[in-house]
Amino acid sequence: MNTIGGYVLRRELGRGGMGVVHLAATPTGGLAAVKVIHPQLARDPAFRRRFDREVAAARRVARFCTAPVLDAGVEDGVAYLVTEYVRGPDLAQAVREQGPLTGANLEALAVGIATALHAIHGAGVIHRDLKPSNVLLSPLGPRVIDFGIAQLVDTQTLASQAILGTPAFMAPEQVRGEPLTPAADVYAWGGVIAFAGTGRLPFGGGSPSEVLYRIVNDGPNLDGLDESVRAVVEGAMAKDPARRPSAQRLLDELVGGRPTPATASQAVERAWAVGGGGPAGGGGGPAVPGEPTVLGEPAVAGGPAALREPVVLGERDVAGEPAALGGPAGGGGSVGAGEPTRSGAVTSRRRRWPWVAGAAVLVAVLVGGWVLYAGLGAPASSYHADFAESWAVGVSNGGRTELDGGVYLLTANPGWRLWKSAPFSEGSAGGVVISSRMRLEGGSGEFGVWCRGDADTGDRYEFAVTASGEASITKRRGGRGVVLHGPVRMRKSADNRVVAQCAQRGGRVVLSMWLNEKPVGEATDAEDPYGPGATGVHAAPDAATPVRVGFRSFEARPMEG
Structure with missing residues (x-):
């Protein structure tokens, strides 16, 4: 299959439990990421109903720090999902190649992912599989991908949830097979930031069953995590979902005041693009010769009319x-x-285009719309x-x-x-x-x-x-x-x-x-x-x-x- 839904499939980007992701040319000449769902899934009427429902919800998610869903459909019995194509390594690759993030780089990442969760939850969607490989580092900041996609496959059993969710970042209630709420994503946020800041999985390695046991019974290992985010991560990874902060509360605690996704997204963009390299100052990143990079641009500047443009101190x-x-x-x-x-x-x-993920500063206080x-x-x-x-x-x-x-x-x-x-x-x-x-x-x-x-x-x-x-x-x-x-x-x-x-x-x-x-x-x-x-x-x-x-x-x- 070379074309689906008017999108010309150029090369394979990756494979997952539901299908194959391709880099594709759009009908207007741009680039997009097209996930082609395995035909056996698309033939299931129950899957098709979930597909339509979840895609409609995902398309309502605001673009703040996400790679938004652009299109979806079924052609000749094959379902496909189109999102913006983000050039840049995922967080797992960046940490593996350049080491843990610290200081302002880690703070910018934490705010960016929390902003994405705010947008995702605001549309009534639960990510269910937030993990380092689902966070891409674009030149303009982190981008969360694949939100809501895990819901497309039946997740009524612990086994299926363990397959779809990544054990190292699953919330205790997800391990127990309980109904999920946005609090499960907040827990995963804590695990992702802990991994980004230490280079270690929060509950160690071993077999999936061993990791799942520790998630339910032990606390995460946060040794070495920057004090600037450690307290927030600890709160996010509380065993009781009711004790975890919401995504909005994460932003409040990270940057102060009562930031909106628009102002928080702008803050991340400013901090992220000041440097010229990767999270550790490296720059470069994987690139495909001859292809332009297509990125999700951060939120439209301005936000609500009452918000003023940011003021930068110390210049x-x-x-x-x-x-x-x-x-x-x-x-x-x-x-x-x-x-x-x-x-x-x-x-x-x-x-x-090179990917740029160097955040030089994010000591931000957002009060009354000012950054x-x-x-x-x-x-x-x-x-x-x-x-x-x-x-x-x-x-x-x-x-x-x-x-x-x-x-x-x-x-x-x-x-x-x-x-x-x-x-x-x-x-x-x-x-x-x-x-x-x-x-x-x-x-x-x-x-x-x-x-x-x-x-x-x-x-x-x-x-x-x-x-x-x-x-x-x-x-x-x-x-x-x-x-x-x-x-x-x-x-x-x-x-x-x-x-x-x-x-x-x-x-x-x-x-x-x-x-x-x-x-x-x-x-x-x-x-x-x-x-x-x-x-x-x-x-x-x-x-x-x-x-x-x-x-x-x-x-x-x-x-x-």
Whole structure:
């Protein structure tokens, strides 16, 4: 079978008790993970009923720190389940190859998995098989997979539960064959964090029966686990399910205050992406040459309207606008830059993306929707803006820039590309990660962020989205644009969040883009690539009327070399 449900199966990723997982090309040209259920299961009417019920529940799970279910169906008697494809090692592999996690790395992992459980339980789903191999380490944080899937097979007997659940991380009530509640997942969370922080199974090794006996009768071995999470893990692994905290309570205890999944997810993303390597600072990870990485982008920034953008403490106070980035027409001066719009040749390249799982800091307190970083280990060159100051405002040939209640408004004139620099320049040789929330306020055209800008030449890499939802990565040189990737048709949205990564990989630059939780793709520039430089935002109309874009946040953080 090469195709199912319109998904072209490219290669096998793994096998399990219910079927085979494939890397597949989606009908729109992206990548996904497709689990093809064993035909003998799919022929069972009872299984088909459970399949429909559990898939419907899984699709209600919010995307926070999960690899969400995208599609499901039955074709020619074969059932299949489609989820986002996450490139990166699983937690078991990461610990095996790089050793236990400590400090902020472990804290970020704990918050990320707890956030995923909050989303899963909020949809009325119980994971039932949370374990290290079901936690993938993506460049943007941990992603929990396979939630609710164990329910698809009859779990009325202890034997079947022991097969579907992993004995080392099963809750005592699951071992006894009792009805399960979300508290069983919280118990498994404690075991997973204990394993991540010590490198040991919480109840040791041996035969499944020996491990199951210890789970019911003994306490977990938490020797060597960081004190920052040990008390929370102990509470989560209480024998009595009624004494365990909920997923929300886990977040409360880990980060303080009353965080929502949105704010907690943002905190994990910020901490996770600051470093440039794996959990132990390694970087790299398994990659498949010639394939782009498709990742589940963390939660859409902002969350409920009442929540404000995070404030980062302990950063270097970078003041002042960098030198104006003028295009060949010079229409910018000290208030920014504008240049006549031109088009260039279109090329498209795809390369592998490295996985990044280095959390440099997560000492976070979330109170009233604010995320406060204590700054332990945070790089001094990270930058966060709500546009209250330090961004150029004024009028130029290219258009107008102004501040309106903390929103940075760019109005680009017809025939011009208006681009403004942030009070942040990329100083790290490793690269930079940029993110911004934006809304099209009027007109039509493209808008987004850019990196590696040069004040003298106007050269830069742009990451743009259009009003119709098309996204692209472009290399600008002397005012001309060469499209390196795209345009890719994405889902149209009034509010957009663009995340861009400009990574140095030897003598080439790898450019990666996400839009509204979804991967756009990547491009590699090996032909006279740009070095570290300025960052910023841009807008350009595609009609005879101006385009007006409101940027609501802008963040930039360096990647380690």
